[in-house]
Structures are given as structure tokens and as C-alpha cells.
Amino acid sequence: MKKLLNIFVLVLCLGFSMETIARDDRRMFSLKDALNTPEAKQRLDPKIRLFFGKQRHPAIAKNFGEWRTNKKTNAFNKSDKEACEWAFLSAALELQERAKKEGGNAVVGIKSNYKNAERGSETEYMCGCGAVMAGVALKGNVVRLGK
Numbered sequence: 685m686k687k688l689l690n691i692f693v694l695v696l697c698l699g700f701s702m703e704t705i706a707r708d709d710r711r712m713f714s715l716k717d718a719l720n721t722p723e724a725k726q727r728l729d730p731k732i733r734l735f736f737g738k739q740r741h742p743a744i745a746k747n748f749g750e751w752r753t754n755k756k757t758n759a760f761n762k763s764d765k766e767a768c769e770w771a772f773l774s775a776a777l778e779l780q781e782r783a784k785k786e787g788g789n790a791v792v793g794i795k796s797n798y799k800n801a802e803r804g805s806e807t808e809y810m811c812g813c814g815a816v817m818a819g820v821a822l823k824g825n826v827v828r829l830g831k
Contacts, residue, residue, distance in 0.1 A: 707815050710798060712808040713765060718772045727773065732780040733790040733829070737806040741792050745830040748786040752797060752823040753778040759818040767818035768811035775822045783826045794824035 715736055718724060735741045755774035759767035779791045796803040796810035798821045803810050812819040
């Protein structure tokens with residue numbers, strides 16, 4: 685009987701741990717919080733402006749097209765928020781790098797696009813949160829804004 689109980693407990697534990705490992709939640713986090721982390725303030729280029737959702741921006745002088753990012757980060761031993769802010773920063777930096785490469789000075793209409801689930805917001809971004817990885821996918825139009 686004791687052996688049967690031990691097997692039952694083992695199977696139960698494995699079931700719970702597999703569910704935890706396979707976690708793939710989609711959560712919304714604050715853009716303001718992500719953009720105001722010390723890392724974001726230090727690394728984002730203020731010359732390449734980012735406009736989320738339907739935020740108003742100056743007139744577009746030239747549109748270089750839509751670009752996508754998909755960034756993942758290690759989430760082990762981090763809160764979902766901490767891991768997602770890091771992945772968000774990586775995605776935002778990639779959009780800024782693309783703007784520089786194309787000759788733009790802004791990215792407009794930025795939307796979350798995690799696993800092709802598009803979500804436009806002026807205040808939040810979507811992050812895929814798992815037990816060991818977190819991911820943020822963004823897409824937006826690289827443009828040169830007029831003066």
C-alpha cells in the first residue's frame with residue numbers, strides 16, 4: 685500500500701511540475717512602467733521616437749514600411765513583470781535599430797503581436813509568460829516624421 689501511495693504522489697508531483705513548465709500565459713503590462721525602467725532610460729535612443737497604438741504623432745514625411753520584432757528572455761527566477769520588461773526593451777531597441785538602418789526617426793502605430801494575436805494599445809503591451817521564458821513581439825511602421 686505504501687508503495688502505491690508513493691507512486692501516486694510521484695505522478696501527482698510530475699503532473700503539477702509539467703503544467704508549470706508548460707505555462708504560456710498572455711499578460712498585459714504597462715508601457716509607462718517598461719519605458720521608465722533604468723535600463724530603458726539608459727538604452728533607448730530619444731532621437732528615435734516610439735508611438736504606440738493610435739498615439740498622435742507629427743505628419744509622416746516618408747514611410748519605410750512595417751517591421752516586426754519577436755524577442756525572448758530567460759524568465760527563470762524572475763517575476764513575470766521583470767522578465768517581460770526586459771523582453772519589451774529588447775523588442776523596442778530592435779525597432780529603433782531598424783528605424784536607424786532605414787533612415788527613419790520614429791516608429792508609429794506600434795502594436796503587440798505575440799503569436800500573431802494583434803493588440804494595439806496606447807498604455808499596455810502583451811507578453812507571453814512561461815516558467816523559463818518570456819516573450820514580447822511588436823510590430824510598427826518605421827517612418828521619417830516631418831518637422
